[in-house]
Every structure is written in C-alpha cells, then in structure tokens.
Amino acid sequence: MSSLTILTVPAFSTLCNAAFALRREVFVWEQKVPEEEENDELDLTATHYVAIADGEVVGTLRLIDYPEHIKIGRVAVRLHYRGRGVARQLIEAAMADARQDGRDRFYLTAQSDKLGLYRKLGFVEFGPEFLDGGMPHRAMRDYDKDTATLSN
Template structure:
C-alpha cells in the first residue's frame, strides 16, 4: 500500500524527501548538487509517497500567481512503474484544486513526457536543458477554467 502525505519543511518526512531527491537527481541522474535545492524548498508544499515504512516518492508544489508549479518529482528506482508518481500528482493537484487553483505547470525531462500527458499535461515551447538533461515545459489547465476562457 502507498500512502501520500504532505511533509512540512524541516520535518522528518521532508528531510527524507530531500534525501530521496539527492539519491535520484544527484547520484542517479548526475544533476549538479548545487542545482538540486533552491529557495522554493522553504515555501513549497511537499508531498511524499510512503510504502513499506519508507519515503519512496516526493514532489513539491509552488504556488505562483499565474499557476501552481509542480516540480522535483522523484520516485525511488525500486518503486518505479507502480504508479507512485501518478498517485502523488493526483494528490498534489487535488490539494491545489481544493484551494481554488486549477492551472498547473511543470518542466519535464523529455523522456518522461508520456507520464504527464496521461495526467492531462501538454508540452509547449522548445526543448531546453536543465540539470544537464533535456526538458520540455508542460501545462495542464483544467477543463473548468478552459471553458471559462473559451
């Protein structure tokens, strides 16, 4: 069973999330360590996926005026392919919607576009490099807000 929880900054859960991010981004994907953390970590809403008593996934939400930015999505290698990222994304987006926010933005590693497309995101703009890897910007503006715009 996988449980999705929010993790306040500086909490034990959040520290475990940061350790997982280091494992996935710095050690596995070779993202420069100085690029892994930023000031948003202090104000973001962090989510963790807990399975078998350990944090196996994490992501963060950054509340911005124009949209909610989803970032730092990481799943421990042994737990990939089990729907952990999807569960976290669904929980995080539901959390934002409960606060009246329905416009979402993220930058995805180019080889992960399919995951986010299944969640209703669409890529836009050119490919760019972040952390040494190709990325694309993606957005998901819920149908309710799209109807109002149309």
Template sequence: MSELAILPVPCFSLLCNAAFALRREVFVWEQKVPEAEEHDEYDLSATHFVAISEGEVVGTLRLIDLPEHTKIGRVAVRQLFRGRGIAHKLIAAAMAHARQRGQDRFYLTAQSDKLGFYESLGFVAFGPEFQDGGMPHRAMRDYDRESAHLVD
C-alpha cells in the first residue's frame, strides 16, 4: 500500500464529493442503508476527512461539533482497502485535529458488530441497542467511561 494521506476537506470540494461517493458505495450499496438516510443536515456543517491511498479516496469520516461533545460519524473504508488500519488512522487523525481546536470529548454510534474496534480506540458503549439504517447500533463515548452502562 502506498503512503496514506489524511486531511480535512471542504464540503462539496472534489475530494469531499469523492468521500460522499464512497459513503454511498459502503452504506447504500453494500450495507443497504436507505439512500434517504445516508445524507443529512449535518453534512453541510460537519468537518469531513478523507484518507487517500494510491491516488484515490479510500476512507472517510465526518466530525460534528455539538455542545456536549464532538460526534464522529459516517466512518467508511473502501472494501478493497479494509484490514490495513485505515479507519484507525483516520479516526486518530480526526480526533487529533479536533483536540487542536480544544475539543476533547468524543461520541459516536457504532454498528453493534464493530464495538470491539471502537473499544480499541478508547470508546465505551452505553445505553440500549437501537436500529439505525436497518442495523443494530450502540452509542459510545470516550469520556465519563465509569458511568457508561449498557441497557438491554
């Protein structure tokens, strides 16, 4: 694999549009998330990140600044590039970027079968399992870990 470049990109730039296409590929085509649910109002205000390898966008995510925390979302890696640590590097870079701006509380909703991956990044699941995009998810955060309890 060629060197991985990770950078924030403006909404609707060529690189961000490539990220949106990757999200469609992963979420709508692969995972069968209803297309109407894939984009939302947060896309316009989020900070979007891309991972570039071999001259193409192979990973993406977005950060949403909320009053109580920064939400990490829409994490996607092109199928042929999975298993190479791209998502881990992408999340770490995005969190470092947010920390440079004074944000240090992170939240996400993870597909239930991906909890172990996010736990390896310091997140802990809490609350009940819920459906999002037709798949079971859990809320996760990297702060107030001791008060996080699962509800079933």
C-alpha cells in the first residue's frame, strides 16, 4: 500500500460518493445490512472522512456532532486494505480534528467482533450487547461519565 491520505469531504462530493459506495460494498454486500438501515438522514449533516491509497478510497467514517459528544460511525475499510491500520489512522485523524475544535468526548457503537480495535484507541464498552443491522454491537465511549445521555 502506498502512503495513506486522509481528507474530510463534503457530503455528496465525488470523494464522498466513493465513500458511500464503499460503505455499500462493506455493510450491504459483505455484511448483509439492509440498505435502508445503512443510509440515513444523518449523512446530510455529518462530517465525512475518506482514506485514499493507491488512487482509490479505501476507508471511510463519519462524525456526528451531538451536544454531549461526537459520535464516530460508519467506519468501513475495503477488504484488501484491512489489517493495515487504515481504520485506526482514520479514527485518530477524525478525533484529532474534533479535539482542535474543542470537542474531546467520543462515542460509538462497535460490531462486537471489532471491540479490540476500539479498545486500543482508548474506548471502553458499556451497556448490554444489542443487534444493529443484524449483527451484535456494543456501545463504547472514551470518557467516564456514568450518567451520560447518548444519542444514536
């Protein structure tokens, strides 16, 4: 893999549309998430990130800004680029950007088989396991507040 370039991209720009196609590839085709669950209105206001390597979008995620925290979501990496640190670099870059804006509380829901990645980034799971898109997930946060009100 050549070096990785991480960019924020406007919703429905050419690069963001490539990110949406990657999300469809990973979540809908590979993981069998119903397409109507993968696409939602939050894409219109989210901050979208892409990771580019070898001339193509190989990873993506979105940030949703809630008053109580930033939610990291829709983390997807193209099959042939998994295990190379793409997701970690994307998440670290997105969190660094949010911290520059004074935001330092992050929340996500992780597929249960991916908890290790998020633990390495400082996230701790809480609450019961639940199904999302037909797959078991856990809520995770990188801050300690027992009474936090969390948005989806």
